[in-house]
Amino acid sequence: MAVLTRGAYALPGTSLDFKTGNWRSTEVPAHVHAKAPCHGACPAGEDQQAWFGLLQQNNLEGAWRELVSANPLPAITGRVCPHPCETACNRVTLDGALAIHNVERWLGDRAIEHGWAYPAAAPAADAPVVAIVGAGPAGLSAAWHCVRLGLRAEIFEALPEAGGLLRSGIPPTRLPRDVIDAEIERLLAVPGITLNLRARLGRDVTLDGLRRSHAAVLLGPGCQEGKDWSVQGAVPVDLHEGLALLREFMDVGAFPPGDRVIVHGGGNTAMDLCRMLKRAGAGHVTLVTASGLPGPETDPGDVINVVPRELEEALEEGVEIIAHATINRLIMKGSKVTGVEVVSLRKLKGADGRTKRVSFEGTERVLPVDLVVPCVGERVSPEGLEGLLRGGYLRSVDAWGRLAADGVIAMGDARGDRGTVAEAIGDGRRAALAAAALVAGAPEPQEDAREVLQANALNTRYYPPRARSAAPKLPVEARTFEAEIEGCIGSDAALAEAARCLSCGNCLACDNCWTFCPDNAVIKTVELARDGSHYVFDLDYCKGCGLCAAECPTGYIQMVAEA
Amino acid sequence: MTDETRLSELRAKFGRVPPAPDEPSPKPLTLREKQPRFEGLVSGHRACQGCGEALAARLVMESAGPDVMVANATGCLEVFTTPWPQSAWHVPWIHSLFENAPAVASGMEAAMKAQGKKTKVLAFGGDGGTYDIGFQALSGMLERYHNILYVCYDNEAYMNTGIQRSSSTPHAASTTTSPAGKDRMGKRHLKKDLLSIIAAHHVPYAASASVAFPADLQRKVRYAMGIEGPTFIVVHSPCPLGWKHASALTIEVARRAVECGLFPLVELERGSLSNVMPIRSPRPVRDYLEVQGRFAHLMKDKDPRAEKERDHLQALADYNIATFGLAGAAQDANDTGGAAAVGRGGPLVGGM
Amino acid sequence: MREALEGSLAIARAVALCKPDVVAAYPITPQTHIVENLSRLVAEGEMHTEFVSVESEFSAASVVLGAAAAGARAYTATASQGVLLMAEVLFNIAGLRIPLVMTVANRAVSAPLSIWNDHGDSMAVRDSGWIQLHCVDNQEAVDTTIQAFRIAQETELPVMVCMDGFVLTHTMEIIDMPSQEEVAGWLPPFDFARKLDPTDPKSFGMLVTPEYFAEIRHAHHAAMTRALPVIDQIDRDWAALTGRSSGGLLEVEGDPAAEVGILAMGSTVGTLRAGMAAHAEAAGPARIIKLRAFRPFPAEALREAVKGLKHLIVIDRAISPGLGGIVGTEVAAVLADMADRPRIHNHAIGLGGRDIPETIYADLMAAIRDPDAPAFSVFDVDLEKLAPEDR
Structure with a gap:
């Protein structure tokens, strides 16, 4: 029992003894790191929001490292990708989608120019070796992800050089040969990847042989034969x-x-x-x-x-x-x-x-x-794959590309329902994950199953208007068979585009929740909080009004059912 | 008096041991204690969920404190922060009566002057305490040129007693003493133009602000704090209970009030308009009305009386936009679009 | 130093000797000369205070509340309607236990409008929780004003110094004005423990639930009761310094052997003194009881003072319509459990400035012989002035 003070005064800040947290009825704010729609739409599995966030902090190399943690060939996809990320971009209704594609190319080129090292430790000398058939985008991606997962990768390519469809199917006006050379050469230099050229499946190596000699076999042969047409x-x-x-x-x-x-x-x-x-x-x-x-x-x-x-x-x-x-x-x-x-x-x-x-x-x-x-x-050339093809393709029943034969995983165009370099790269990543799970004896590889953030979860009110930047382009009369038609967006425009990123589903550290909580129930931290944000909800005092969620620009704060 | 003498006196008097300024803290500070802002109004207060006034007061304290003392009129803010024995304040604070906060503050300020102290005196009141019952005392305070910042938390009705109309209640709003019914469309009179009356006292600074634009609000508080003399800020502070909107919509509602022109954000110095927040793209008043239950009777499409009142409110908003030049000449970094802009790492100054 | 001064000027000088940090006041007859004189002292540089010229008595009371709460010695003065306009604040000041001093130049309360003296104003706020001290003459008013600052500081209660409007405020009198050195040495500096202080930021004026309200009021009542010896002691201390007592809680004068007592407050006591001097031979002797402290009410001292009396005439300068006298009723209540209590004759006299002549002494003494006299009357009423239905 409190003893009365003269005139009934109170000491400062004593209301902290009164925990208003029990006023909450049904909902409580939570940090929900949903998938940004660009990430959700990216066939290669890139988290564009993540690397744009690093660009916003002017951490260019960090952004590239984050980018290549999914897609090792950004200078290439930054030129040829149909960029479904931009179609999905929530900024499209404000003042145009982010020019993610142009920025990806700029960042990929910058990595080549500055010789930034691919971020992966060399696998152990006795690490299991995965065989990869085809050095196209799927195979290259698979090799990279195998190394990231601690496996060694051995690529078998029928042609005298790596690149696959990148070289044979895309004109240099879209994808200059020196870009292919530079990026692939850098990737192949990553310790743990070996490349065998002129090693054709069915002629120089056999599937059964590879299955015996390697921990897993990843097939990315591409489609080499035109479909019958009449x-x-x-x-x-x-x-x-x-x-x-x-x-x-x-x-x-x-x-x-x-x-x-x-x-x-x-x-x-x-x-x-x-x-x-x-x-x-x-x-x-x-x-x-x-x-x-x-x-x-x-x-x-x-x-x-x-x-x-x-x-x-x-x-x-x-x-x-x-x-x-x-x-x-x-x-x-x-x-x-x-x-x-x-x-x-x-x-x-x-x-x-x-x-x-x-x-x-x-x-x-x-x-x-x-x-x-x-x-x-086109369809897959059947050489060396006898018995595995169905309707001309390596059809898989699951997202990982696993085929009926144990330890054999298909990827890229050969799967029959793919059509872009980015999808092939994504397949390479998934195939590597499936191989790693197989090697580890783990039951199922795990894919990021988070929800994609819907546009209506954002509060776009807080983003200042910023027009989309455009990359330069050769005029029609100047276009030849060789010169690249689209140019580089440039550093200024690239960073301006980065600043346009809404950071869908992830904390911007904008302070809105901290500023708008009428109950001081949002606490700011200098260090990162456990969930990766800079804020902590003090549920002792949170009354559950929902203002923080309503005014969170990025949809990172959501009201969820009380536990 | 030296700090040491003062401390020993405090110890003798209260049996508590306030730490000396340079005494190391006995235990490491908690995260809450380490917040990089002055928390003059702390957690544990009893404001309703989503209370605009609690938020506004917290924002004001952050920018004004810590060397301040507060005289607070009777009202929600007073009641929800100070049920004995718990106070949510971290500054010297006194509540006397409903209608005398400006006069009590005047006395406090006179005491500071007499004692040669620099502590700034703040006076807080709701719209009832400011526009209505405390109006005379406020006028006296301004006329006598006390060095006081008066902040009116305007939630447009007597909320503490249960949503009765005040002279700040907007035209046509339904309250428990201006209810909408068969014969009435809510309040029959206009919202008092208090700011003009304040400015007519020729005070150095009078401004309106909104909880939806915290950076602007805090800039105004800091500006007023730097002025030696009477200053006045009215802060539009939605009341979810009284305005009948969801608690999560407090900011949205306040923002729409500004964006439609019904609550213009302006600054007056010595009675003259010195600055306004231009509206980037004015919203129809309907956008503001339709999210609040107190205007629900105006949303009946087939009712010509509702239409007339809507038009009336739109005309009032248009009048504000024209009178204060809120349309702006061109896009402005500090307009309603830019003033609340954020980016990675915090608010964007000047919306860029 | 002895000099002839108007009562209001004397009060202004006494206040100035106490060096208040803040003075706030609003003019009202018959308090105006006090405010004007204070203003002049400030204007002439003879008094260094923050003089706040407010826009109403309501604000005057509020300003001194704020000032004292913020650690300043504060003073105000008012009368009549001003007291009533302040009423809400007066209760608030007392409830917050804020020490400050106010002079009330007692005046009747409207309607009808009257600018003349009675005690209707201070009686209206007798339950506000203020100490109320009444002064017989201007010397007492000066001495009591100075004492009031010390009483307020020691008790943490506000003190109202009541002096009859016009009768004292506008009357020249030889005053022995204490020196600045005397006052400075006698009145300790104002140091309010519970003041608003950024280094120790407390909150005042809280909401208190039913669970604690009764205790707050109990404590206030106890504080008022404990103030009784403090008031008495401070008067003795002042007397030790100056040789002048203002009469402690109450003072008994006249014939100690008399069987009739007359109790009064304020300047009426002076009239009775003169009346007794002139008419005692014919009308008989009386014991005059000068009640100085009306709040807190000195019940014990009063019981002592009335010992041996057969009759006690209690003079009220105000009326509680429907009951009668206020002081009389309270005296009756206080003496109710005495074995040999005197018969009480309660009269309201001098309402609205009605002149109280010296002859009142004889008339009062004569009235006690009427066995059918009512327990209360408006003594100087002239019923002829009323329509028959209003008598």
Whole structure:
């Protein structure tokens, strides 16, 4: 029992004895480090928010190290990735998505320029060795992640140099060869990775042999064979399949003659091909694609699957596109094609709920052509993989790429449902994780299962407006077969972009919670708190009003059910 | 008197042993004790969840303290901070009556002057204590030119007694003594333009601030603290209970009040407008009204009376925007968009 | 030094001798001359104080509350309506146990408007928890004012020094004004232990629940009771220094063998002294009981003072309508358990400045012989001035 003071005065700060924390009814604030949407959308598994956070602190090398902890080839993906991260970026509704792609390239180039070392300790000399087939992006990524996981990686590549599709499938105007050389050379120098060139599966090594000699076998052979293509059974005698044509051009520097060319397909290879044909002098290059062009009318799932920038540049360069259409009939003169009949179609939901393509009678028109190039995809070369292929691909039933054969894991384009370098890199990481789990005898590898932060969890009110920076680009008339079309965004713009990052789902240390708590129940710490923020909730006093969560710009504070 | 004498006196009088200034602390400081700000108003007070006034007072104390003493009018702030024997204050603080805080503060200030001390006197009151019952004492305090910072925590009604209308209650708001009903659309009169009346005393500084813009609020407090003479700040402080909004919306509601023009953030020096916070993109008053239950009767779309009152409130906001030039000429680093901007590591000064 | 001074000027000088840090006041008749004289002393540099010219008595009381709470010796003065406007603050000051001094130039309370003297104002706040001391003449008022500062400091209670408006405030009298050295040596510096202090930041004016309120009031009552010997002792100390007593708690004068006593407060006592001197032979002798401390009420001293009396006339300068006299009622209550208590004759006299002539002594003495006289009357009422239905 308190003894009364004269006039009933109180001593300072004695209300601390009164714990208002028991006023909370149902909810309590918590730090929830949700996945930023860029991270959630990144096929390579990068946490862009994390490395942008380091850039905001002007820690450039730290940012690169964080970046390569998922993706060892940022200078490459920073040039070729369709960057779904930017599509997912929550800033898009404010003043434009972050130019993550441009900044990634700038950071990757900077690492090459400054010779920043890949952050991984050399694996033990007697560490288990994982065999990796294919030195494309999937295989290189897998090797890197094996080393990060303490394993040694031995790569078997059929060709005389590493790079895979990076060299054979992407024109230097998008991905200069010196960038490929520099980044791959640096990666291959990481201790613990060995590379065997001219070692073709089925010829120089066998799957069974590798399975016996190595702890696991990761298959990233890529797709080397064009898919069969015909129109109602008709195949021109001088058929040039898209990827083969591209490789041929990169080898000999010329395309077959033809002024009017129709490319049939809808991917990045088709787009590259159209642009190169145009640049090589074809008068009319037309892409016939079943997909739609981006626009308000087009369902996002129906948009042509190419890098938006590439599409924009192709249109600038005069490539014509017939969207929502297919080739219905080839008009042949003998076995040589002289025209194609194009018909409009739509993807429509059938009664069973599955999407079907329906062509519309009465929309047929005939276009004269000199050359038809099918570009409808490639499949895995079966050599050395007998018995493993299903429908031309190494189909896996799980996200890790594990195949029916024990210790054999597929990755990259060979899986049949991949299509980008970033996906291949992500596959390489997952395959390495699966291999590491296998080696360790652990039951299941674990993937980051956190929720992706939704845009409505942010309080965007606190971000000052900042316009998106753009990277320079060669004008149409200056574009050649060699010069890189897109330039570097530059350090100033890159850091300006970094400052635009909303830090979705992660603490900005902005002090809002500390400032706005009416009850002084948010305590600031100089050192990092256990959860990685700089704040601690003092639940002895928190009344559960929810102001900190409402005013947290990044959605990092959320009201959760009381334990 | 030397510190030593003073300390020994305190020890003799109170049997407590206040640590000497250079005496090492007997135990390491807790995280709470190490906070890098002055905590003049500590935890454990009994304010409702999401109380705007508790927040405003805490922000004011951070910028004003520690060498201050406070005279506090009767009201929520007084009651929720000082139920005997516990006080949430870490400064000398006194509550006398509802209507005399400015006069009590005047006496405290006179005492400081007489004793040659520099401790700044603060006076705190709610809108009831300031706009209404304590108005005369406040006017006297300003006229006599006491060196006092008076802070009015404006939650626009008598909240402590259960949400009765005050002269600060906005037009058409429903309170328990201006309820909306069949014949009435809430309060029939306008919110008193207190700031102009204060400024008419030709005081060095009078300003309005909002809990939604803490950096701006604290800048104003620091500015006022530097002035020798009477200064006045009215802080818009939402009351979730009285305004009938969710406790988590206190800041959002306060922000909308500023952004729609109904609560302009202005500064007056010697009676003249010296600065305003421009509104980056004025919001319709409806955005402000619709999140508060006290205006629920104005949200009936088919009721022409509701429409008329909404238009009236919009006209009042438009009037403020025009009168104070709140539209601004161009984007301003210190406008409603920039003034609360944050970045990694804290608030962004000037919104950049 | 002895000199002829108007009562208000004498009070102003006495206050100045006590060197208050803060004075706040608002003008009201008949207190105005005190404030004006203080202002002049300040203006002439003869008094160094923060003089706060407030906009109401309410603020005057609030300012001295704040000043004393912040560790300053503080003083104010008022009268009549001013007391009532202060009422809320007066209770608050006492409840906070803040030591300060206020002069009340007693005046009737409106309506009807009257600027003249009675005790209606200070009686209205008798339960505020202030010490109330009444002065017979201006010398007592000067001495009591100085004593009041010391009483307030020693008891941590506020002290109201009551002097009759006009009768004292506006009357010239030979005053023996103490010297600055005498006062400085006798009155210790003001050092309020519970003051507002940033080095020891306490909170005052808290909300107290029913669990503790009764104890607070008990403590206040106990403090007032304990103030009785303090008031008495301080008067003795002052007398030791100056040779002048103001009468402690109460003072008995006149014929100790008389069977009739007359109890009064303030300047009425002076009138009775003169009346007795002139009329004792015809009207008979009386014991005059000068009640100086009305709050705290000196019950023990009073019981001692009335021993042997058969009649006690109690003069009130105020009225509690529906009950009667206030002092009379309290005296009756205090003496109720005495075995040989005198019969009490309670009269209100001199309301609203009605002149009290010396002859009142004889009239009062005569009135006790009426066996049917009511226990209370407005003694000098002229019923002819009232409509029959209002008599």
